[in-house]
Amino acid sequence: MRTTYEEASGNTVTWVGWTWADTAQQLLIRNQGSEQLDLAQVDIGIFNTVAQAGVLADWNEILGEDFLKENFTQSALDVGNVDGKQLALPWSMASITMVYNPEILAQAGWDTVPATMEEFEQCLADVAALGNGIVPYGVSTKDDTCAGDFMPWLWTFGGAIFGEDGAVTINSEAAVECVKWYQDLLAKGYIAMDTGRGEARQLFAQGKMAFYDDAVVAKGQAVSNGVAPEEVVNVCPAMPRPVMKAGDQPQSTMWGHMLVIFEKSEYKQQAADLALTLVSDEVAMDYFTNNGMPPVTKSASEQEAVKNDAYLSGFIDATATARLDETARMTNASEIKSVITEELQYALLGQKTAEQAVADMESRLNAL
């Protein structure tokens, strides 16, 4: 993609890299150090932190509001819009939902995915009964992904971290029930401690895990493990998250990657040209085929290959009702997630009751 732009424009692109988990930290430090940065990739989870630092340029001023509206869906643009300023250009949007291993489910006697919590727990029990070292559900119990996985389950139970007025509301009966449910799953051996997204992906790829939460990029993991792109749908299809009772809305979290240009950049136009190359149909379709990243431009998302993709359809269904991570609009998202993760771990390891852990989540979040 870089060479495509370099060949077309005659410009040279130099890039700096870091581990993905360190992106926010690197962007903030480099900006405060007045390092010349032009274009960067951020995900929804960290976008607002970087945006609140006041270092991002407005895409409306660079590409023009009309151009953006003409080429991108409004819902995708809205994610990168802060107080009327388009501080991020959407690159790929979908949701984090659950994926499952159809082979393991079939062995456990399940031809269809569980739709309700009751069915889900029965399915986990059936999978656990298979033995063979299979972890039924790879929900994250460590690092930043733990709070991310906890959130849609909290919503499923009817709880929320924050109320509509922004007040912390996590100390609720729903949250206590959700934490107790986690404790129960752990006690029954349906979930495991020391499991993050990385471990879940590895175990899933080895056929040792029936369910876990992931974004569309799960496809890239499968492809890198030797699965043909067109076969991925048979290996790790997406499914709606089980609901409390039939008819409830399945919960999932918005996931997406965006492109940002920095206010201090001397090459905003060139950076915008590079960004347009990245979201162009040719490059976007290449990403889509190999990694599953759905394109966001109107032209690419209207292509038959995208509309008829069986793998993507599962994620698109989930995206229709996906909610933004509750911390996504907070500058201290990482700190909030750390508190939730730590308190959930205290409860899972029996050091606090569910009630105490949830009460401590609230008091610690209020103290931030």
Added chain:
Amino acid sequence: MKAIKNGGRLTGRQVGFLLVVPGLAVFAAIILYPFADAVLMSFTDRSLLFPTSNWIWFENYVKVFKDPYFVHTLITTGLFVVLATLIPFTLGFIWAILLNQGFKGSELLRGITLVNWIIPGIAIGFLWSWIFNGQYGVLSGMLTSLGILDKGVSWMGQTQTALLCVVIARTWQMLPWYMAFLLGGLQGVSMDQIEAARIDGAGNWQVFTHVVLPEMRSIVTLVLILGTIGNLQHFDLPWTMTEGGPARATTTLSIEVYTTAFKNWDMGKAATVGTIWAILLACFSFVYLRQVNESD
């Protein structure tokens, strides 16, 4: 004035001062200034998100000492330092005594032992994470195969064992370092005294406690102090293996500073924890320097 009196020549003290100036300048630029800056930062609300900050005096210190989780962090740090110093020290001492016997191949073994110490900490962290993983780890796999366990145990996912996992990895990493120092010390112990003690009827343990240890007192003290300082500063293994979890079970001061600064963006509070940490380190450094002076 003295230089003039000496006919323009510099005195010994003046030459000494001039020789020290470049070193002092480098020290001031790369150690003193950043340290002073960090201490000053601890009195501000400096954030990585915003370029400006306000002077808030001791607010960060009050916040840190009122935080019940910080006391837990201090205890965890203390536990880690004690275990990660004494265990490799003891094992390193035993290994040094064995290698000091001069048996065939002991020199080769000494070289091989040092390999652990050369491997980067991050690589060691990943290696031991793989060994301790509950689902696909070597340790659980072995114990399950032997019938000792019914199923894999998430060693790093339990508060009771997570810190021990990090200590074991740290022991594996640092054992050669202790061994090298202590072997050097052992080789300096007078063989005549050992032989004299044996003629007097002393057994191995008596020789060790009454002859070897007293002769090695200064090296043992130095190694323990340096080991303690190193472990107080240590970051790589707990971060790579557990990121301070689960439930803060492996959150040491170094992890606390890192997460406060680079995950919570609160540079002022991170500097506060860092200053407290530096004071603790300074105590051990003071003991170390006094020991060095006494040895000289």
